[in-house]
Amino acid sequence: MENRYDIEGMDIAWCPGCGNFSILKILKSALEDLGIKPEELVVVSGIGQAAKIPQYFKTNYFNGLHGRALPPATAIKAVNPGLTVVAESGEGDMYGEGGNHFIHAIRRNPDITNIVHNNMVYGLTKGQASPTSQPGFRTPVQVDGVFEEPFNPIAVAVAMNASFVARAFAGDQEQTKEIIKKAVRHKGYALVDILQPCVTFNKTNTYQWFKEHTYYLGEDHNASDRTEAFKRAVETEKLPLGLIYSNVSRSVFEANLSVYKGSKEPLASRKTDNAKVLGRVLDTYR
């Protein structure tokens, strides 16, 4: 299907069959449905195979450092709240190298969407364990298999009262698209952890494995009930998919900034000439 985000003739660096292709397709389709113009979208990413995503479609982007997508994304949204901001990378980038920013982005609650391609392995650096690798997963570095407890981003986000927490699966186009649309529409920080097979470096967590180890939350799941959400978040036998938790009562980071208390005009388009005000402030130092 034609899409306003398409670019012709891209040399894409992903392996054939990689989950990133379907995530790219789903994302473009979700944005199309939402009617967001490429010029009003900024995708902020780190480094990794997943983080290359903005290179492959029409959007503004800030493809920054490994692990550091969330701080610039937060700042960009604060400086220009009129933009739709998506921070997107792999799980190594977001939960490993950038783990501290993940925690603090949840605390700040900027109105951004955080999409994490979770393939349980480091792709770009060729197959080392990631924070979400399962115990027993063997790699050239974890030669005896991973023994650490996997990082559970969903449980951490619910524990921190994140305002929107969802898990999706790259193999399910329609459902994942709906989750992303909800996340982008959500006012506040929205985490979408997308389970994604890595066909080259993860022979354990395959399409088949994800099919067998996930299930969709039913209509009966009350996403505004934090205790209920936490129960789901810590399930590991079968990973729940869908909107796990949402809290619409939290105020948004940008809205709390004094610059937006009086005027809603984005800081980016203000012509501030502070000379007079500064003069008055300096006079108080007389």
Added chain:
Amino acid sequence: MEKQIVKKIKDDISIVIGGEAGQGIQTVEKLLTHLFKDAGFNVYATKEYMSRVRGGSNSTEIRVSSFRRNAFVRKIDILIPLDPDSIGHLGRRIDGDTIIFADKDKMSTDKPIIDVPFAKVAQEYGSPIFLNTVAVGLILGILSADREVIERNISSYFSKKGEDIIKKNVSAMNRGYGIAKDFVGPGKLEIDIKKNSAAKNEILISGSEAVSFGAVAGGCNFISAYPMTPSTGVLTTLSRYASEFGIIAEQSEDEISAVNMACGAWYAGARALVCTAGGGFSLMTEGVSLAAMTETPLVINVGMRPAPATGLPTRTEQGDLELVLYAGHGEFPRIVFAPGTIEEAFAITQKAFNLADKYQVPVFILSDQYLADTYYNVPRIEPEHFRNDYYVVETGKGYKRYSFSVNPDGVSPRGVPGGGGLVCADSDEHDEDGRITEDENVRKRMVDKRLGKLRFLSRGVMPPELTGPKEYSALVIGWGSTCGVIKEAIEKTGKKSVSSLHFKQVYPLHPFTAGYLKKAKKIILVENNATGQFGKILKLYTGVDVKNKILKYDGLPFSVEELSEEIEEFL
């Protein structure tokens, strides 16, 4: 009062208040400096303190002078120790000329003390807190400051605290003033310090405040930082005035976040500042490299303190010049400033924002604890006199963020998201559109384009400032915060053929630098570090190897006395 003081002090007096953290030295300092200025005196203050919240030994030096002074002196003319340990702590600076006013029975020292019943008087007002005000009164009395002006200003200083507190403070101040009168007069303590009629209307701002307000003047509207002495003052000042100036001030979770936020803010169209000390800056270095590759402007204030590691958190040093000069992997241009005065700190920071925007490079403002915590009266800065130039362009369809068709400043015009084109910034090597590439030819051209900016920005380097005769035999070189002390130390030597050369931009160097050096028969380098880092830069870029070095790395700023003695040894 037991004993009389017979002494003449002319043109310059150094008053030191010592005490524990939390005892109120700060209040005394603030009150005294403002009251002196309001009474028409030139006043200067600097402090040294320990890295602790309570206890320890801290001190503040206040100089009142006939001439404008901006340097630390070792001598103490008048000492008010608020606790017994102060005398020991300041022992090496106390000599036969130091007059100590204290509650004699509270001190344990064999140094001569003029007994003043501070505690008893304070108690009459119901609280030991008033001791500070009595001390303030005493000092003002010694300088025969205008009593009416003082009363008025004390009242306004305490205006928020209510009538009762105001009255008590005015009265306590007058008690101190009265005590002083017993010592002052012909044949007793004679102090002759000329007033400066301009001082009254001047402002008192610290180095930290000068950087902060300079940033505001430069259009800064975003600061992200993580607290770290001695840079915290910039974060607090900009946070304090965030709503007046329309600034987003964010305390980030760490320095890595701070610098990456700042890059994001500039990318989106703000003018962002980060401030930190060496340790925090170490964490930021990858972000500096990101700014360079994405050609995102960035302004970074590094407040230096003694290191490695945590070092001496509240002390001063010029030890991070090389760190800042080489920080960040890869090869890219940058600008490094090192203001030496309050006025320079303001003007240079203002300029830094325009240069960063113009050349899309990281611009550094290197300061240190000494500069951050020092203040003196300066003429009210006129922000209207500082012009800002904005370089963000409108984008349209087909916009290429890293276009090889550069403008006359050597840069690809920078747009921000939200316009008609797409703005694609990339930390990977990229093509003109900002898309990742490994094309060797594009790589080479991009490197050349980025490095080429050095040639353009080199045209506007701030020249070093020569003070003293144009035809000098000896030249004393310094950079950054040693500016004031070098000038005064040379003056103190009384030597006529010695000039000083103060560098406020330390990279790139001004093209005249070599000429200045080659003219001198003798060059003396003064640095507040152990290895003479600026000397190495001078050698690298001018070929001149400065052998005579005066280096200080005990965590304290140079004093006028020690520096003039050391300069004289080289002459």
